Amino acid sequence: METAAAREVVIRVKDLYKIYRMGDTKVHALDGVDFEIYRGEFCAITGPSGSGKSTLLNMLAGLEHPTKGEIVITGKHIEKLNEKQLVAFRRAHVGFIFQSYNLLATMNAIENVALPLSFKGIPKAVRLKQAKKYLTLVGLGTHMKHMPNQMSGGQQQRVGIARALASEPQIIFADEPTGNLDSKTTMEVLRLMQQIVKEQNQTLIMVTHDNNLATYADRIFKIIDGKIVHIEENHREVDLVALEHAYQTGLPSEKIDESRDV
Amino acid sequence: MRFFDLLTMSVNNLKRRKLRTVLTVLGVTIGTASIVVMVSLGIGLKEMTIEQYTSYGSLTRIEVNSNYGWGTDVDEDGFITDDTIKVLEAIPHVAHVSPVLSTYVNMRQGVYTSGTRLQGVSSEMLKEIELAQGTLPDPNANTMQLVVGNMVARDFYNSKTGKGYWDTGEMPDVDLYNRSFFITFQNSGSNNGKQKKYVFPVSGLVKGNPDEYNEYSYGLFTDIEQLKTQLKRIYRKNAIPGQPTNKKGKPYNYFIYDLVYVNVDEMDHVLEVQNAITDMGFYAYSSMQWLEQAQEQTDMIQAVLGGIGAVSMFVAAISIANTMMMSIYERTKEIGVLKVLGCSLGSIRNMFLIEAGFIGFIGGIVGLILSYGVSYLVNNFLGAALIGGSGDISRIPPWLSGIAVIFAIIIGMLAGLFPAIRAMKLSPLAAIRNE
């Protein structure tokens, strides 16, 4: 693996703060965060509940304004953009995978996947072709016409992934993408995300409170109380076999126990 | 986003909540129908008024009377002569001007006799008379030809009993079209001898049954130039009865018309032309001036009727706004998702505007169909009883249909505007939060 410094920086975060005011008390959801993320990287953000993972991700995706600090994505200061510009920015550069899938109930699988492309004004035929490609890629080539309520959670999340990928964004954000899935499906979905993103040299940033899942990532950011306490380079080639074994047998391996207390 | 994609999404959302959509559309349907029916009644009323006035006389015609006083006080400036006609013809929007030269004549057929005015008018004017039989007088014929009104026979009385139709109610045995009759002209002041009896060919009979009135029914018409020739032939150098004389009691060597019909190109210009003529010092009269007043009244009735219809449209608009608001609350999360996925704010707003506009559109179309139905029922089962008279009281002209649908769409979109802006401003974070 090349050294980090030699690679292209996609996201640069500098001295980022998010403070929620609740009456007299202030909640420091993010308390001075600095980091860089490189093109083609799969980063996981972990930490205990309430530590500020979602807050960070939302700000990177331009869904919330920071209280202070800079977020530079592909050279653009997104903390300075207004609502309208943020939407345009997301449309052009960002894919998003939700914990609760958030497929549109009125649309079938292929239409859901094609939806972000329609926001770009891409003609229907082109959209559907692209959507078909990505649905096939996530293994749902046979479920194109299924409505969300006719699919399992895992299938819905694959559609969600295909939707995030279909517009071929540079960066994909995922907040607890497997939070509602069982362990076997979680494995499948995670491997799928990892694999596709790697193939297309996209940047994937995933929030999870599960340290085991974080081991799929190239780097793991650990947040506690709004501060990054640890960034871990992950050599997952070694870990994966054990992890998968653990999930399949249902018996946690030693390695997993260890990583839980970090 | 492309318009068609927006439309598809909007329509699908409406389909998702069928019952609610149908109920809201029903509101717009009723609103549209009540406006259209009310306005159609107003239009019917207005048009019926115009039709009524038209039957009294052409609405584009102005009658101009000379204004020269009587007896020895004759003011030559008030004469309507051929020169005046030229001035009148030069007024903008005047289509053609026809002087009327009339002279009092006596008619006799068998024992029946009647006095009437023989009116000489221009050939253009003659063309406006609708005939039941025959042709219009030929201006180039050797003798003067007549057009007789379909009700002229009523005015005849029996010269022996001295009684006529108006006394006995019995129609005199007079047929002016098929049988010839004598005409005698008045005596000139200086010529006290008995006037000759003339028989003129009747070329045409005014349209209508003997009891169907129109403005030409009681008239006796001929071509003005022929009448002039005829009068000159009869009276020679003497004063023609009815024509003014100068201070010395001598006749003028030109004809003075006591009446001129000025025909205007369009109804809208009649009053303008009429004012110009009045300013020239003549008495001018038109049916239009009365119609104008009547129209002010019908306009007001129409406004009141339209207002009643508008109330139900207003209620429909509120119901659209309500439906849209509910829909937005329900779809808060979905709207958030769209925003996270990069749907532009404008597209989100437009999506809801289209949804509301579509409700308006469907409601407008259905409302229009309903209006035609109601209009049919009113015309066939109520109309005549309601105000009397003939013709449809509820009239839906094509422009009203078009405007009604467009109006319904606009109302829908206006009602949807606030909810749509509300949707546009919803936070994308709603998508992330789990309920």
Ligand SMILES: Nc1ncnc2c1ncn2[C@@H]1O[C@H](COP(=O)(O)OP(=O)(O)OP(=O)(O)O)[C@@H](O)[C@H]1O
């Ligand atoms: N809108 C808000 N108003 C006030 N406080 C908030 C708001 N959103 C988040 N917080 C606070 O900010 C802190 C960080 O929240 P965040 O949602 O980022 O946690 P998280 O790490 O994603 O937790 P979890 O793993 O449970 O999802 C928490 O203390 C939370 O109470």
Ligand SMILES: [Mg+2]
């Ligand atoms: Mg979270």
